[in-house]
Amino acid sequence: MPSVDADIAVVGLGAMGACALWRLAARGTDVIGFERFDPGHPWGSTHGSTRLFRTACKEHPALVPLAQTSLGLWRKLEEASARPLLDITGGLMIGAPDTPVVAGTLAAAATYDLPVRTLAAAEVTDRFPQHAHLPDHHMAVWDPLSGVVRPEAGVRAAVSAAQEAGATVYPRTDVSGIDLVAGGVLIRTAARDFRVRQAVVTTGPWLGKLVPELPLEPVRTPMTWFDARDDPASFELKRFPVFIRTLPDGTGIWGHGAVDGHPSKVGLSDDPSLPVIDPDQCDRAISPADYRLLSEIVTAALPGLHPHPVRTTTCMITRSPDGQFQVGRPHHDPRLVVGGGGSGHAFKHATGIGELLARIACDEAPFLELDVVDPNRFLR
Ligand SMILES: Cc1cc2nc3c(=O)[nH]c(=O)nc-3n(C[C@H](O)[C@H](O)[C@H](O)COP(=O)(O)OP(=O)(O)OC[C@H]3O[C@@H](n4cnc5c(N)ncnc54)[C@H](O)[C@@H]3O)c2cc1C
Known part of the structure; x- marks a missing residue:
């Protein structure tokens, strides 16, 4: 290739791309984003003030080292940006013992000897009375290294840190x-073409538009916040920490207490029946149909909250066929x-x-078992 504009281009500076840009620039790599x-911005997958942070990852034990590395890097980014990005408060994974939320969390914790604790249903409702109607045979796993992490601030901090380290954005x-x-x-951009030696493509819900062979399914998801009825103090984050809860009928909810001036946030876990969308056509308007089921669940399971949301927005989740990420070099x-x-x-x-x-871009040894996230698992 003739002369290049940069060694590496990162395309899409949302959650993954902003952090890739930062980590590349921090190495002294010649990188543009x-x-x-x-x-x-609020148009992709990374907005809405907060996300749950968990270390005992119910989705796969191999993600524990990723969460541990991430925790250290969130702290480093907080230092670099002088902004709070991650609040560790502990968190509850609630359900019947054989549900993925409980069994998966325990499996991840056991694999890496994480200091989780189990609580019987009565202990949960005693210590966290915000959670009502737990059947006797349900339980919780307390993950002390859970909390909330701030998406918009995190992306901006990573982009700024990258620019300070020399990246052009x-x-x-x-x-x-x-x-x-x-x-x-x-x-290819409207203004001109840029030549680079390699591209890191992290366009979230739009990834399938630039790399169409990857099996990715964007879906639209509402986000909803609920005021406390008459005891706001008991719904502050510290007293109502992050949770994922599987209800007796198998429906999943997640949420956490009020933080940064926003009231409690509660959502439905990803519903497999949600239709796949074109991310350019995502319907941004929220209607009562979007939260009717959730309002019913809040009424029964979290009765200290008003069931009508006081803040709403839409977001997009991008599914992989096996629910794990796609991080790596397609076809090597x-x-x-x-x-x-x-x-x-x-x-x-x-x-x-x-x-x-x-x-991966710099051909350095990974810190994680890559098979779980390698996109080639779908391309063979
Ligand atoms: C409702 C909801 C709740 C969630 N809860 C949690 C949680 O509790 N914990 C958790 O860990 N995760 C959670 N997630 C998932 C998490 O937010 C996403 O997995 C993550 O933010 C995705 O980041 P991304 O970088 O892949 O996508 P994005 O952050 O969307 O980044 C993609 C970027 O690429 C840009 N882009 C796209 N196309 C182009 C183009 N052609 N040219 C230039 N730029 C382009 C976009 O504008 C965007 O900025 C949740 C997601 C949703 C929707």
């Missing part, structure tokens, strides 16, 4: 195509690295995924 909006720049050419990649091509398929649980890991993407 493209974002079609402004970093920290092109905001409000839509990448219309990525052409793999001899010895490198052409990044030295010109391309992808990060996506967050499947509703990637934000907590964004700093760790950014580090992993940087290691």
